[in-house]
Amino acid sequence: MSAAPPTFDVTLRSARMLTPSVRELTFQRADGEPVTFDAGQWMSFVLPLAEGEARRAYSIASPPDGDTFDIAVTHVDGGPGSTYLHALEPGATLRAIGPQGFFTRPRSDDAPALFIATGTGVTPLRSMVRDALAHGHVKPMIVLVGVREEQDRLYREELEALAAAHPQLRVEYTLSRGKDDWTGRRGYVQTHVPELFRELEPSGAPHAWICGLERMVSAVRNVLRKDMSLPRQQVHSERYD
Ligand SMILES: Cc1cc2nc3c(=O)[nH]c(=O)nc-3n(C[C@H](O)[C@H](O)[C@H](O)COP(=O)(O)OP(=O)(O)OC[C@H]3O[C@@H](n4cnc5c(N)ncnc54)[C@H](O)[C@@H]3O)c2cc1C
Known part of the structure; x- marks a missing residue:
């Protein structure tokens, strides 16, 4: 059995709107450690919503090798998780669990x-x-x-x-x-x-x-x-x- 993915706190470093309905959020581990992942993986975030804690998954949008990582969130009308992430202020900290997922393209794969x-x-x-x-x-x-x-x-x-x-x-x-x-x-x-x-x-x-x-x-x-x-x-x- 594979080990459970690590859990750690991440701090929102910056955010910008990519389109009228998609917000990019750039996170960094709160303890300053690098986040290691393979291109294509996703991260689960524990969101402290008014109606209770909820987990939502977001693909990592940036390539591996950086000190930070990006996600891009579509605002879903009436969706509690995406609404929360669209309002999150830089400096805020969230719990993250990951990286996760098998939708990965190995670096050794150079097929078209x-x-x-x-x-x-x-x-x-x-x-x-x-x-x-x-x-x-x-x-x-x-x-x-x-x-x-x-x-x-x-x-x-x-x-x-x-x-x-x-x-x-x-x-x-x-x-x-x-x-x-x-x-x-x-x-x-x-x-x-x-x-x-x-x-x-x-x-x-x-x-x-x-x-x-x-x-x-x-x-x-x-x-x-x-x-x-x-x-x-x-x-x-x-x-x-
Ligand atoms: C592996 C994985 C990776 C994901 N990566 C991303 C990502 O990178 N960016 C992202 O925006 N979402 C991503 N999602 C979806 C995300 O986890 C949430 O489901 C989404 O943000 C809606 O959550 P909510 O609480 O706002 O709304 P909810 O009330 O939980 O969901 C409402 C409905 O929104 C629809 N929905 C879900 N995601 C989207 C979307 N991206 N665009 C339009 N409609 C959607 C679904 O039909 C869902 O039933 C991913 C989901 C999975 C399982």
């Missing part, structure tokens, strides 16, 4: 990769992409993110700057409520998956990394596993609900 997310599902993929680039991965990587509108593309500037600096990386967005002047992709992420996956195949057997709400994750898994008959080892996923 299609990263697929909706909304804040892009956060563990941001960690994986930055970790891969920092460790010299050269095989092609495509990040496909589905959001409602242009303004919801969290980490867009950063991802596009990385793509401009690293020819092996490409970033694609699909909008479900794009305005009339949006000339890019539209609709569900799963409709764009086969084309992008096939583009990667000449570089080796690609792996797909999928993260977001259950409905999208299932739809994408169906496309890859059933329609395209990919083996299970090439399809990795994490669900938020």
